[in-house]
Amino acid sequence: MNQRVLIVEDEFLIALDLGATVEAIGMQVAGIANNREQALRLAPSADIAFVDVNLADGRTGPELGRRLAEEHGLAVVFMTGNPETVAGGVRGAVGVVQKPVMPSLVEQLLKYLAARRVGRFAVVPAQMTVFT
Template structure:
């Protein structure tokens, strides 16, 4: 799985990168701003993206998520400590992983979302740390 990380805190991005690569997935890029994320979306292909809501250039994560979901056809998971900043329609993202998150919660979220992406549903239980958007809960038959 090719994964893009959009996170403006270098330490958090590095930790997320380590978790993703430990699972055997490829990190295709790390962006700290929406501008960099849009550039990476043009030059790389990702299947899954972790997108922080608050980036170095402001509350631009929702715009990045919508672009990646709708134009680049990637599945997006928001990462945020304040889920109230996520728009009601989740900007086409599949869900939210609440910060601070643990290595276990990231691994569980990735495994669950990858299963759903590949088969349309998961035999795994939805991780507690992952809040699905209503659209994806319906799509993945979680309601």
């Protein structure tokens, strides 16, 4: 599971907690960004992205997620307190989970996304709404 994870989150403590969980299961944090510009700069060094909807530069998460998926080939999952804001789906993104996100769910998501990236079967985490 040698995947690099980009964390796009404007709440620093949440980002640090996500990063610790990513590293605890043996994956690498490609970087932490709190806005669109930082995330796009870090995108080439990542495989997976956890993206909040509301970032330091506004509600830029949905468009950013689409760009990370379509232009950079990242597996994107939104993590937000308001999943209904992306309930209709975001082109290219995998899905959305509602905050707060427990470490066990982060681990399930990472295993699912890593398997999906290499074409292996994996069970979709029950708490994730998958985009069609």
